[in-house]
Amino acid sequence: MHKGKILLLSLILFVFSAGNTFAQSEPDYQTALAEFQKGNSEKALEIIRVLHEQGKRSYDTHYLAAFCHYNAGRNKSAATHWSEALKLKPGDPAVSVDFARYLIQAGRNSDALEIIYNSYQTNPKNREVRLLYATTLLYNNKAREALYIIEKLKAEDGNDYRPLVLEAQVYFYLGSAEKAEVSLKWAQSLVPNNPNVLNNLGLVYEKAGNQEAKRGNIKKALEQLRNAKEQLESALKLKPDDEKIKGNIRRIEARINALSAG
Numbered sequence: 001m002h003k004g005k006i007l008l009l010s011l012i013l014f015v016f017s018a019g020n021t022f023a024q025s026e027p028d029y030q031t032a033l034a035e036f037q038k039g040n041s042e043k044a045l046e047i048i049r050v051l052h053e054q055g056k057r058s059y060d061t062h063y064l065a066a067f068c069h070y071n072a073g074r075n076k077s078a079a080t081h082w083s084e085a086l087k088l089k090p091g092d093p094a095v096s097v098d099f100a101r102y103l104i105q106a107g108r109n110s111d112a113l114e115i116i117y118n119s120y121q122t123n124p125k126n127r128e129v130r131l132l133y134a135t136t137l138l139y140n141n142k143a144r145e146a147l148y149i150i151e152k153l154k155a156e157d158g159n160d161y162r163p164l165v166l167e168a169q170v171y172f173y174l175g176s177a178e179k180a181e182v183s184l185k186w187a188q189s190l191v192p193n194n195p196n197v198l199n200n201l202g203l204v205y206e207k208a209g210n211q212e213a214k215r216g217n218i219k220k221a222l223e224q225l226r227n228a229k230e231q232l233e234s235a236l237k238l239k240p241d242d243e244k245i246k247g248n249i250r251r252i253e254a255r256i257n258a259l260s261a262g
Helices: 002-017 019-025 029-037 041-053 059-071 075-088 093-105 109-122 127-139 143-156 162-174 177-190 195-214 218-238 243-260
Strands: none
Touching (some): 059 093, 093 109, 093 127, 127 143, 127 162, 143 162, 162 177, 162 195, 195 218, 195 243
16 A cells, blocks of 8 residues: 555656646646746746647736746736736736836836726725826826825825825925925835935935025025935945936035035
């Protein structure tokens, strides 16, 4: 009896050790997912292609394929699979958020708004969807509409710093450095060592400094710009390889030197 069990176990181990053969003869989503989780995105895609050729397309296979392509830098292919996944689950929050974020990164703000709005209609209480919907509204020059959603998000959870950062971006867009500073200071009280908050606060001080310089208040301008540099240097300590933060510091240093020189 034990001998039979040993032989059976040996056979199972042999079958699983021949991973490629097994994947080709018995492809399924879980096998593709396991390969993806091991870092084998291309192998996962091979399994998914076989599944699709067999007519076994699903929301899960398209969503996983999108991740595989996105990780490999094939963004257009990823977008195709996100789109196919949404056809199978219209308004799905997870896919809609990922797809809309990619579209924003690609500068396709109106397309991103359409995707996330459809999800918002289906999932009006989903916090991640609402946050991205507000963000996408801002990127489509609908700042006041974004503020309406942000106010509700703030009221529902006072410990979530993200609506405050987004609110600051809205006020920054509207030209109010003072209101943006208030929002970011509140966010900073919740996450004191968040480099993105510190970077944004530095940009707000930079804007305030440039506004003072336009008014001819050079002393106040320099004070704000030095505050900006201080916040950005704190952010850089937390993210020492961030090229954007480094660039912001260089720009502000040049502005300080120019104003100091008269």
